[in-house]
Amino acid sequence: MPARAIMFQGTGSDVGKSLIVAGLARALTLRGLRVAPFKPQNMSNNAAVTADGGEIGRAQALQARAARRPTSVHMNPVLLKPQSDIGSQVVVQGRVIGHAKASAYQAMKPRLMAAVLDSFHHLAADADIMLVEGAGSASEINLRAGDIANMGFAQATQTPVVLIGDIDRGGVIASLVGTKAVLAPDDAALIAGFLVNKFRGDPALFASGMTEIAARTQWASLGLIPHFADARRLPAEDALGLPEHGSAGGHRTKVIVLAYPRISNFDEFDPLRLEDGIDLQFLRPGTPIPGDAGIVILPGSKATIADLAALREAGWDIDLAAHLRRHGRVLGICGGYQMLGRRISDPDGREGAPGSVAGLGLLDVETTLTPDKALREVQGILTQDEVSFRGYEMHIGRTEGPDTRCPFLTFSDGRRDGAVAAGGRIAGCYVHGLFADDGLRAHWLRGLGASASDLAYESDVETTLDALAAHLERHIDVGRILALAVEPGPRTATTKP
Incomplete structure (x- = not known):
């Protein structure tokens, strides 16, 4: 019928x-x-x-x-x-x-x-x-x-x-x-x-x-x-539902996500928003990175070079340098990972006008935007800590350089992804959706000095x-x-x- x-x-x-x-x-x-x-x-x-x-x-x-x-x-x-x-x-x-x-x-x-x-x-x-x-x-x-x-x-x-x-x-x-x-x-x-x-x-x-x-x-x-x-408690439909301010009250570790104009896949931070010990804040351009941030996350972007320019125009590059001088942490995911490197090249104009720009230089890697798009679910372990994870890849680009010799993630098929520097305070990877994994999220929160709740995100x-x-x-x-x-x-x- x-x-x-x-x-x-x-x-x-x-x-x-x-x-x-x-x-x-x-x-x-x-x-x-x-x-x-x-x-x-x-x-x-x-x-x-x-x-x-x-x-x-x-x-x-x-x-x-x-x-x-x-x-x-x-x-x-x-x-x-x-x-x-x-x-x-x-x-x-x-x-x-x-x-x-x-x-x-x-x-x-x-x-x-x-x-x-x-x-x-x-x-x-x-x-x-x-x-x-x-x-x-x-x-x-x-x-x-x-x-x-x-x-x-x-x-x-x-x-x-x-x-x-x-x-x-x-x-x-x-x-x-x-x-x-x-x-x-x-x-x-x-x-x-x-x-x-x-x-x-x-x-x-x-x-x-x-x-x-x-x-x-x-x-x-x-x-x-x-x-x-x-x-x-459910993923927002689009950027109109993007929260700008965290929760007030109590001592919470402040997690800052830079909401540049073309932010993508921001729903992956929903599990952090539901954690009692976390004050998750999405910063719009024009708002400085607070001095008491525990970690600053550079999320995915649909136009990495354009959003990198917006990041600099907002003065966030200066704020990030100050944040790192205070021994803060930085995590880049997908486009944010690309921004952390020394250079981003888009020779074919995949995300805008063809060209090449200097990155933030916080990781010793370089990215070239390539035609093929990775679309797959992945699993593996955090390379340094051997904590398991599940997530997904959704990106164009190939990132290479000395810091990739210390990869952030190791997939179950043996492939490696991402880079870690500054004794673990700076890290980046291509994998989205990491924080939906309860075990990884709890481990990550403990590393920030934050208390992890008993939230079972998928069941929630x-x-x-x-x-x-x-x-x-x-x-x-x-x-x-x-x-x-x-x-x-x-x-x-x-x-x-």
Whole structure:
């Protein structure tokens, strides 16, 4: 029997689409359904390595986990990874196909619909229900022509839509009713119902608001969802969810992450954020590195040379030198590891204009950005301490030099990664996701002089997904949403011109 499908779109970004789809994926899986999450187009530098050897947005990986099924490149067939204010790397079905400025990408979108539909039908062949997530706002009518992310996809597959509004940011009545006002009639006709998310307070106070929205839009009211406080325990959808300040109170070891403009895979620090003994802070450019930092982390970057320039413009290179004079520690991950070396060369213009720049010179290594991209899950040990780890590689570039003779990590297949210097106070590697490993995290925290809790991170994620599913079951008419889902339209459907 073919899968049914329903799509969740938003009145804007960060209204909670990803979280709601994850929660519904777990809820419907617990009801015994085979659920497949799907997002036609995502824009994020938070990505995950898939079981079939590609990459997708991290939010879709969480949704796959909620559905208790392996990740697949087909869950997010088009992934845009911003490298500048106007351009992105374009990943199709898990593989990089090139780079495009925003204007050029608009011209590409109709051609990408074939890949989107191929992936959609591929997943639908092994599912009872497809939970489809839109991107950004459903009301961006200036981008409607050739759209593959929202109403263009919904029309191509004749998938009914549930529209989500965020009451926490204010103006939710106007945003939902206004979306109905600006959409073309045939697009508006595909919206079958609406949800209001992130409500705080007495639901009775917004009962008339729900009634008014339903009356003005003629869409079914499917639920008023109270704020889910434990959402902070799950990976954020994108940089809009990036926390800027740590937790106050008590003596905590201060861990500083430099949030340069094109930071990537920052969700890997979530386990540190949940540790009671850690004050995790993401610093935006313009904020100096505090003098009492225990360690400064240079995270991954989608445009390493550009973010290195931003780091210097923020004065963080000077702050790092002072931090090291105070015997502080520095860790570089992926792009951050490349920045720590003596030089970064991009001869083919993989991440921007071709060229070569001096690195921070804190590690005696040099990096050349190369065409091939490493995408794989890895495991092994910390070379110096023989503590086991699990993580993943997602990078371009080859890093070589004298300090690599003292590698940070040794993989189970014998390969080595990273470098260590200054008696262990400076280290870098390409592997992401290290802190999700409870044993490694506890060992690392002890090395910082911080107390490690009994947090079992992976179990905590599972418990939180179960709680989210129960939360949605209480406040959403899940049965009605299932009744609204329909079998997808033909594989050969096309978008509006």
